[in-house]
Amino acid sequence: MPCESDGRILQGYFDGELDLVRSVEYEEHLKACPDCAAGLREQQVLRQSLRSSNLYARASEALSARIRTELPGAMVQPTVIPMRRRPALAWAALAAAIVIAIFLGTRVVPNIGGQRQKTLIAQEIVASHIRSLQPGHLFDVQSTDQHTVKPWFDGKLDFAPPVTDFANQGFPLVGGRLDYLDDRDVAALVYQRQKHLINVFIWPMESKPTKLPEIQAIQGYNLIFWWRDGMYFCAASDLSVAELRQLAKLLGQ
Ligand SMILES: [Zn+2]
Numbered sequence: 001m002p003c004e005s006d007g008r009i010l011q012g013y014f015d016g017e018l019d020l021v022r023s024v025e026y027e028e029h030l031k032a033c034p035d036c037a038a039g040l041r042e043q044q045v046l047r048q049s050l051r052s053s054n055l056y057a058r059a060s061e062a063l064s065a066r067i068r069t070e071l072p073g074a075m076v077q078p079t080v081i082p083m084r085r086r087p088a089l090a091w092a093a094l095a096a097a098i099v100i101a102i103f104l105g106t107r108v109v110p111n112i113g114g115q116r117q118k119t120l121i122a123q124e125i126v127a128s129h130i131r132s133l134q135p136g137h138l139f140d141v142q143s144t145d146q147h148t149v150k151p152w153f154d155g156k157l158d159f160a161p162p163v164t165d166f167a168n169q170g171f172p173l174v175g176g177r178l179d180y181l182d183d184r185d186v187a188a189l190v191y192q193r194q195k196h197l198i199n200v201f202i203w204p205m206e207s208k209p210t211k212l213p214e215i216q217a218i219q220g221y222n223l224i225f226w227w228r229d230g231m232y233f234c235a236a237s238d239l240s241v242a243e244l245r246q247l248a249k250l251l252g253q
Pocket of ligand 1 (some may be wrong): 037
């Protein structure tokens with residue numbers, strides 16, 4: 001079967017520009033597509049050889065002199081002289097560097113911090129939700145009995161997620177599994193609403209994050225976040241926000 005993906009997806013993947021969901025999708029594609037796999041290897045070899053070779057050469061005096069005469073007014077050291085002439089620009093560059101440093105600093109904090117961190121986690125959650133819908137990935141323990149699902153988590157997590165079946169309210173519990181989000185193991189409870197599946201991700205968080213409650217829609221999936229009793233919850237599904245909120249309310253939103 002010829003590959004239908006164009007080179008831009010490969011390039012985006014190689015440059016780390018795809019979001020998490022597309023990366024996961026493309027990794028699946030790579031397993032089945034020898035063309036893309038070969039293309040990726042070529043890129044890796046090219047990058048490696050560019051990194052290991054010395055591509056910088058100092059211009060000879062004669063060449064420098066010729067360029068200077070052919071470009072009237074050209075700066076010999078353009079990175080230094082304009083800075084001196086325009087100190088405001090230098091300060092702006094310094095300020096930007098500090099902002100970037102602070103931004104990178106907050107991004108690696110493993111708790112939910114700013115809006116960007118929330119978006120990253122939301123993308124991780126959507127990727128986990130999509131992965132769980134692939135055959136064989138939904139459950140580690142398949143049961144509609146909360147007394148089976150709850151003890152299954154014992155010893156597998158360093159916290160005890162609340163597990164309740166809401167079949168009478170139209171949201172039967174169908175199972176659970178271990179998942180990985182925000183750099184830690186989390187519980188994922190699986191509920192069903194007619195034909196729709198809902199993942200409820202739960203992990204401990206000591207204090208209530210400042211901006212709550214929150215709803216996010218990513219790639220056709222709705223996410224609802226809330227905090228209760230030292231735990232952070234996220235319900236993810238293709239259900240409407242209104243229906244998803246019913247389950248969130250039952251779970252103590
Ligand atoms: Zn391909």
